[in-house]
Amino acid sequence: MSTSDKSCLVTTKWLAEHKSQPNLHVLDASMKKVAGRTPLEYNELTVIPNSLDMALEKNFTDTSTSLPNTFPTAEQVTLATQTLGINKDDTLVLYDNQGIYSSPRAWVIFKSMGFKQVYILDGGLPQWLADSYPADTEHARPKSARGNFVAKFEKEWLVTAKQVLAATQSGASSIIDARSRERYLGQKEEPHKGMRSGHIRGSFNLPFLDVLDDNRFKKSAELEDMFVSLVGPKSPHLVLTCGSGITACILLVAARIAGFSEVQLYDGSWSEWGANPQLPIDPISNI
Template identity: 40%
Template structure:
């Protein structure tokens, strides 16, 4: 797949592709308290991709952090995913958690993956087939292989170093009031503000009606040069929305600060700006 997103019409036209796997990467709950009201419905034939409990490091006290390549490989195989699978991932909010799943596949070396633009709401708006979510589905085990790409993720030590070197541009996808430190953090115990030198591009500015803005509009919002880009947010989920928006308009090297503000905001020895 050459583009990080596909339309509902594209997915409908390719439903009979035997290599196609559709993944529902919806979160049961989210820090933004967004609700879709589509809890018991999925795209016909979809499989649930559990970011929170299966495709994250649940031993890590930080939420939603990267699983080990081995864990990812084992769980992807359980979902029947193969090396040859063409993966389309969606969520029930339009665009929210599905870009995180897309990034997880990318960092594990799988290229044939895209996000359904507009997610389940867009699919339903087009009267395409849905079904009730089945209980405890079992799939034929796949042969997926994880080939981890470490450059796609950054640690707090690398972020600290970048504050000094400014080699990369750090982009924060949180809401403006949180970035400026004038709004409460949704997670208790975190300082408010932002990582020094970062710029704020709230992910909500890049979406309209649950879909990415057209490329020409993204180009007017997003600053572009040749520098590498690092994306951060509250816990590494909405950072991936900004990442995909930049992927739509440019080929800069891109990575995610996986600890994001949940890590940075709780460590008193790390610098912040307001």
């Protein structure tokens, strides 16, 4: 994570030209539950041909915890990736059926687990269809041969509530919340019963839809201007948060595209922070 990553995206044209390569795997990272935007719906299962189903919400999520959408363990990722027939030197292209929604989450998971060649399809399935490329109605089956990738979690990708609390006190990091303006301001009731409304004290608000241009990420220069105007040019270290750690990953990838190299995910996000009365919140915007 020491350098910026403006090359985390591939276009539909690139994928169409390269998807027949033997060591390239296309993974569907779609989620059944979509929050924070009006879901795109399909009459039937629609997928990019020969793509594999990641089962992101099951195989790449730690479902043993009380928090929703908890980051998976390295053991989980190793098992799921090997079952998909993926080797350590392969290339992965991730997409989701909302355009840009959960594929950045999958990208953060793979990158934090040490996978090198992994990319997001900019625009996802909607852009693929808009560009008149073919679709299928079922996923491909994993290869019979088991893959050899072994995940090794790089902890610097994530921060804990304790670290976020320290950041609110020191001001060493800029904390950016990807939730809607209404939820950030505490003007909209939280979806979980008993959850406090508001936001992490001292955090900024950048709704995840603002970094997107329809189904795709905005251009790097536009994203850079957006982040700099929000946190200032002298705030290189960013902590991204949201409701449960999914849409914060959209901001994390956007920040990388914008040239910010020190970016971390607060995976517990508001599901953890808002439920703990010991952690400080602001009920109104600091912007």
